[in-house]
Amino acid sequence: MSNIDRRTLVKGSLAAMMAGAAGSRGAFAQSSEPILLGVSGPLTGPNAQYGTQWKQGFDLALDEIQAAGGINGRKLTYNFEDSQSDPRQSVAIAQKFVSDPRIVLELGDFSSPASMAASPIYQRAGLVQFGFTNSHPDFTKGGDFMWSTSVSQADEQPLLASYAVKRLGLKKLAVLHLNTDWGRTSRDYFVNAAKEYGAEIAVTEGYIAEERDFRSTLVRVRDANPDGLILISYYSDGALIARQARQVGLKQVICAASSVYSPKFLELGGEAVEEVHVGTRYFPEDPRPEVQKFIAGFKKKYHGLEPDAFNAYAYDAMNMAAAVVKIGGTDRKAVRDAFTKVKDVPSVIFGAATFDVATRRVKGAMNAELVVRKGQFALWDGKPT
Amino acid sequence: MSSWLDYTINGLIVGNVYALVAVGLALIFGVSRLINFAQGSIYLVGAYIGWVAVVQLHTPLPLTIIVVAVAAAIVGLIIERFGLRPLQNSVRIAPLLATIGISFVLDQLVMLTFSPNPRALPSQLPDVRFQVGGGTIGPLDLLIAGVGLTSALLLFVFLRYSKLGWAVRATAQDRDAAMQMGVDVNRVNQAVFGIAAALGGVSGLLVGMYYNQIDTAMSLQATLKGVVAEVVGGAGNVPGAVIGSLLLGLVESYGVAVFGTSYRNLFAFLLLVIVLVLRPNGLFASARQAPPEPLTGTFIAPSRPVRIPRWALLVAAGVFATLPFFPVSFYVLQTLINAWLLGMLALSLTLVAGTVGQVSLGHAALLAIGAYTSALLSLNFSVPVGLAIIAGGLMSAALGTALISPSFRLRGHYVSIATLAIGEIVSLVILNWESVTRGPIGISGIPPLSLFGYDLVSPTSIYWFSFVVMVVLALLQGRLLGSHLGRSFRAIRDDDTAARAYGLSLNRYKSLAFIFGGFAAGVSGGIAAHLYSYINHETFNTQQSILALTVVILGGLGNVVGAIVGAVALVGLPEVFRIAAEYRILIYGIVLLLLVRFRPQGLLGTI
Numbered sequence: 001m002s003n004i005d006r007r008t009l010v011k012g013s014l015a016a017m018m019a020g021a022a023g024s025r026g027a028f029a030q031s032s033e034p035i036l037l038g039v040s041g042p043l044t045g046p047n048a049q050y051g052t053q054w055k056q057g058f059d060l061a062l063d064e065i066q067a068a069g070g071i072n073g074r075k076l077t078y079n080f081e082d083s084q085s086d087p088r089q090s091v092a093i094a095q096k097f098v099s100d101p102r103i104v105l106e107l108g109d110f111s112s113p114a115s116m117a118a119s120p121i122y123q124r125a126g127l128v129q130f131g132f133t134n135s136h137p138d139f140t141k142g143g144d145f146m147w148s149t150s151v152s153q154a155d156e157q158p159l160l161a162s163y164a165v166k167r168l169g170l171k172k173l174a175v176l177h178l179n180t181d182w183g184r185t186s187r188d189y190f191v192n193a194a195k196e197y198g199a200e201i202a203v204t205e206g207y208i209a210e211e212r213d214f215r216s217t218l219v220r221v222r223d224a225n226p227d228g229l230i231l232i233s234y235y236s237d238g239a240l241i242a243r244q245a246r247q248v249g250l251k252q253v254i255c256a257a258s259s260v261y262s263p264k265f266l267e268l269g270g271e272a273v274e275e276v277h278v279g280t281r282y283f284p285e286d287p288r289p290e291v292q293k294f295i296a297g298f299k300k301k302y303h304g305l306e307p308d309a310f311n312a313y314a315y316d317a318m319n320m321a322a323a324v325v326k327i328g329g330t331d332r333k334a335v336r337d338a339f340t341k342v343k344d345v346p347s348v349i350f351g352a353a354t355f356d357v358a359t360r361r362v363k364g365a366m367n368a369e370l371v372v373r374k375g376q377f378a379l380w381d382g383k384p385t
Numbered sequence: 386m387s388s389w390l391d392y393t394i395n396g397l398i399v400g401n402v403y404a405l406v407a408v409g410l411a412l413i414f415g416v417s418r419l420i421n422f423a424q425g426s427i428y429l430v431g432a433y434i435g436w437v438a439v440v441q442l443h444t445p446l447p448l449t450i451i452v453v454a455v456a457a458a459i460v461g462l463i464i465e466r467f468g469l470r471p472l473q474n475s476v477r478i479a480p481l482l483a484t485i486g487i488s489f490v491l492d493q494l495v496m497l498t499f500s501p502n503p504r505a506l507p508s509q510l511p512d513v514r515f516q517v518g519g520g521t522i523g524p525l526d527l528l529i530a531g532v533g534l535t536s537a538l539l540l541f542v543f544l545r546y547s548k549l550g551w552a553v554r555a556t557a558q559d560r561d562a563a564m565q566m567g568v569d570v571n572r573v574n575q576a577v578f579g580i581a582a583a584l585g586g587v588s589g590l591l592v593g594m595y596y597n598q599i600d601t602a603m604s605l606q607a608t609l610k611g612v613v614a615e616v617v618g619g620a621g622n623v624p625g626a627v628i629g630s631l632l633l634g635l636v637e638s639y640g641v642a643v644f645g646t647s648y649r650n651l652f653a654f655l656l657l658v659i660v661l662v663l664r665p666n667g668l669f670a671s672a673r674q675a676p677p678e679p680l681t682g683t684f685i686a687p688s689r690p691v692r693i694p695r696w697a698l699l700v701a702a703g704v705f706a707t708l709p710f711f712p713v714s715f716y717v718l719q720t721l722i723n724a725w726l727l728g729m730l731a732l733s734l735t736l737v738a739g740t741v742g743q744v745s746l747g748h749a750a751l752l753a754i755g756a757y758t759s760a761l762l763s764l765n766f767s768v769p770v771g772l773a774i775i776a777g778g779l780m781s782a783a784l785g786t787a788l789i790s791p792s793f794r795l796r797g798h799y800v801s802i803a804t805l806a807i808g809e810i811v812s813l814v815i816l817n818w819e820s821v822t823r824g825p826i827g828i829s830g831i832p833p834l835s836l837f838g839y840d841l842v843s844p845t846s847i848y849w850f851s852f853v854v855m856v857v858l859a860l861l862q863g864r865l866l867g868s869h870l871g872r873s874f875r876a877i878r879d880d881d882t883a884a885r886a887y888g889l890s891l892n893r894y895k896s897l898a899f900i901f902g903g904f905a906a907g908v909s910g911g912i913a914a915h916l917y918s919y920i921n922h923e924t925f926n927t928q929q930s931i932l933a934l935t936v937v938i939l940g941g942l943g944n945v946v947g948a949i950v951g952a953v954a955l956v957g958l959p960e961v962f963r964i965a966a967e968y969r970i971l972i973y974g975i976v977l978l979l980l981v982r983f984r985p986q987g988l989l990g991t992i
């Protein structure tokens with residue numbers, strides 16, 4: 001075979017040998033060595049923005065952890081491998097991590113196909129896969145080494161439905177959702193809860209992530225004659241829909257899931273997102289000390305940049321990982337067991353976070369009812385708009 | 386009923402947006418018979434230059450447009466001079482691949498400079514809206530329509546009445562004859578690239594303002610829609626590109642009206658396939674237009690394949706077969722598993738694209754069909770995994786061939802565009818056919834690979850399994866190429882008119898090639914499904930189709946060993962560059978460009 005072929009192989013094997021023999025595990029590192037976590041996520045490709053946001057959240061959390069003396073005197077650090085959120089790459093990364101004995105826990109991946117393709121490898125090797133953006137209902141069913149602090153849609157959507165139906169008094173709803181596993185699952189939880197609260201679902205429309213033009217979709221919405229629009233969207237598509245809704249003359253109340261919570265939503269949506277209602281887990285004016293510490297720290301570290309929900313997920317995930325490793329040490333199985341032991345870890349999204357051992361997810365999150373006023377997210381004062 | 390007026394207006398508005406990209410593509414295709422996959426990246430560059438002008442420099446709108454047009458034109462000229470002109474005398478597929486490489490490089494440079502976070506690009510026009518039907522239109526909608534139509538009109542006049550325009554058209558019709566008549570073909574090409582790039586940049590700016598949003602992932606989608614619109618209108622026909630874009634916008638809008646939002650792109654790509662089948666030159670191609678490609682071996686480089694001695698192949702096979710006995714990590718094995726799976730896909734593609742000359746840009750669809758078939762059979766009907774994978778291969782062979790067969794009468798680039806569309810259609814059907822495919826939720830809990838009741842879960846056993854399957858498929862294909870059938874395939878590739886004159890039934894042989902190829906790709910998809918345990922409609926996407934084509938061209942079209950070498954190289958390269966994190970796709974793009982430049986016939990050459 002050709003030279004390239006052989007060269008690739010030799011390089012790969014060298015890297016492997018440096019990383020240590022295959023399959024061996026346990027803590028061989030001296031106690032002065034930093035404790036290493038693996039991160040598998042997108043740094044390039046279409047989801048690159050989320051990997052960048054993760055890094056910001058991770059680095060802030062690590063600064064604080066290091067300043068507080070690290071994990072029992074050792075530094076905590078991570079090795080971020082770019083998967084482009086592509087399953088072919090995330091499985092290779094998984095093998096890299098599981099055969100590197102220094103890695104005590106893995107964080108990620110971003111999307112469900114990439115994360116869940118790697119799950120069997122982590123499960124068999126006995127390395128925790130801590131997926132903090134993985135809301136796919138089957139993610140934690142991959143095995144007892146799959147844990148998640150992803151905002152559980154079973155928890156979140158009924159809160160949004162309650163905000164829309166009970167508090168805002170919307171009786172006939174149009175639901176627009178991202179047609180992915182996340183959007184679809186969320187939509188189902190939302191629709192069920194909204195019906196339970198007595199609302200009628202006039203129309204649901206699923207759109208793909210690359211979509212930019214929603215005018216025709218909004219005509220469909222208009223013809224269904226709802227009195228409220230529900231957006232199960234990320235901030236970029238949420239802002240697009242709100243803008244185009246106003247442009248085609250829809251004046252209905254808009255309610256959006258917490259995933260739009262980002263300064264970018266305001267920047268991209270401009271005037272059109274005024275009076276949009278957002279149910280969220282995270283709100284910077286929340287007086288809780290952990291939230292205020294996060295925001296102040298973030299702005300200081302990143303030159304005045306406002307953090308958003310994905311920054312907060314990553315920050316919380318790193319703090320949770322630190323809390324777990326503090327109990328479990330560097331033994332992978334002990335780390336897994338530590339997830340059942342951590343209690344009331346201070347977090348931005350969940351307040352005091354504790355895992356539900358049965359679902360391996362965090363239960364019971366904070367909820368704030370926000371509305372966009374004068375280009376800012378503000379707590380809703382209860383007055384109808 | 387009044388809503389139909391709104392759907393029509395909306396369709397025309399978004400059609401306008403597509404037209405901005407399609408016109409640039411049509412112009413380049415008209416002159417150099419090249420589908421410029423970098424056009425979307427120039428659009429991206431234009432959007433970001435526009436952002437700098439508007440947000441940082443606060444330029445007024447006319448100045449912004451001029452700045453963007455000039456800057457984008459310069460980028461276009463650089464691409465033409467350094468990316469494409471050196472490839473003038475190489476195979477047709479080389480510049481196509483080069484534009485893909487250039488788009489990687491441009492997208493990545495923009496991402497590194499501006500970060501991948503989306504940005505707001507505020508419109509510089511007053512925010513007034515005019516009531517039309519039940520909706521409204523604003524000044525920016527009108528400006529976009531104005532720019533699209535005016536540029537198409539100006540180009541039309543330029544091509545028909547100016548001296549340089551004549552030169553452009555002469556070059557388009559017959560490059561060599563134009564050169565003999567004293568036309569400076571290079572200058573023509575330069576002019577065309579400059580104009581097309583300026584248009585592309587301005588369209589990025591306007592579309593960014595229209596949505597008040599730009600991000601670094603917007604280029605591929607723009608290229609896809611632009612290509613569809615252009616081909617529907619008649620590739621290389623500038624007014625046709627505008628009409629094709631408007632038609633595409635209308636079809637999408639009416640599709641949403643009747644069937645709902647999640648079917649939107651399905652209708653766009655169906656429109657493309659139908660137009661291609663009924664009018665292979667596009668709707669507005671004149672009857673007198675020359676056939677889309679010369680008939681002989683367009684894509685195939687004349688080259689002497691590198692003959693690898695049998696003993697060397699045996700040694701290499703022996704080394705790879707015994708690799709797990711050496712102290713190599715599971716990471717290396719997993720990377721090679723990916724290479725073997727990609728190798729199977731490349732074997733499939735090298736047969737249809739290399740041996741029969743049907744370049745496919747939608748090959749990931751065959752993976753998806755195999756993967757879903759195998760996953761669903763083993764989950765829902767408890768079919769043993771080994772059998773389910775074989776069934777996946779058979780299903781890909783049958784369904785893939787049936788889907789692709791309407792495009793058998795197409796030639797050259799049109800085949801690749803049709804296959805691109807079919808790939809998208811398969812993915813959208815998977816997304817929407819929820820009762821079978823579980824739609825966006827995907828299929829989880831797919832049983833692991835197993836053989837005769839033994840689960841293959843360790844990387845070592847999966848490695849051996851996929852390696853053996855690939856070697857068997859490669860041996861079968863090698864046998865096929867040496868046979869009478871293989872020679873008939875190559876005869877069709879090299880000159881289909883002559884082949885037909887010798888009594889070869891083109892459709893039948895093309896079908897046979899897709900059946901063999903579909904089987905290999907389906908098996909690869911099936912194995913991947915059981916390896917990953919979770920798949921959804923995004924698992925096998927356009928990027929994998931492009932990767933497979935890159936592998937095949939890198940290895941040498943039609944070359945069985947080349948396909949495998951290419952797969953190992955292209956899976957391996959990004960892993961080797963992994964240390965470079967954000968820069969690795971940039972490096973990958975540059976390596977691709979260098980390969981196309983210095984070895985367009987592939988590493989091992991065409992067989």
